[in-house]
Amino acid sequence: MCQQKGRNSKITSMLTDNFIPSSCDIICGKGKDCYDHIGNKWFRHVVSLYTDEYIAAGExxxxxxxxxxxxxxxxxxxxxxxxxxSKDRRSGEWRAVSVTRAREKIGHELRVIVSRREKKAEKSKKLYHEAQKFRRLYVIQQAIFVELKAKSDMEIALVQDEEMDEVQCTMMEDNVIKEIDDTDLMYMLGLD
Structure with missing residues (x-):
């Protein structure tokens, strides 16, 4: 392994020509291949285990x-x-990155995980408030429904009472007519 100056003047070490990253190596770089590499997945898991401690550190x-x-x-x-x-773009050779660059990658991943957590918490909070709003609207809707139903029942009862009054009046009129004898009827009609 020989050392060369790499990105941002940080010392990197070239690895052997036949080097292939193992499942335990963390590939520094961009793109799906780096992100999906099993070593990087393991790395993100390890970093996630320390995220609470990082957040607790505050400022x-x-x-x-x-x-x-x-x-x-x-x-x-x-x-x-x-x-x-990391893989050198020009030569295609693999290099072990400097401690400084490795620490930068760790810090970056911590910030990414913290940011995702905050976004997830914000989204959960927003969903919670939306659910609360819909619950309140549902309760109001149910109260309005109960009130309308009560008014409707009352109106039906009033209509039924009015109909009963009409029936009773008709029945009373029928009874009065039945009590009138023929002489009274002739008098009322002006035939006597």
């Missing part, structure tokens, strides 16, 4: 640096691990 830079160091050490402890590697 304390030293605590955040310690979290990054803990993750870096965890990655370096794994067996069959070259660590953080």
């Amino acid at each position: 304390n830079k030293f605590k955040k640096i310690k979290v990054v160091s803990d993750i870096f050490n965890k990655v370096q402890e794994s067996e069959n691990n070259t660590g953080f590697v």
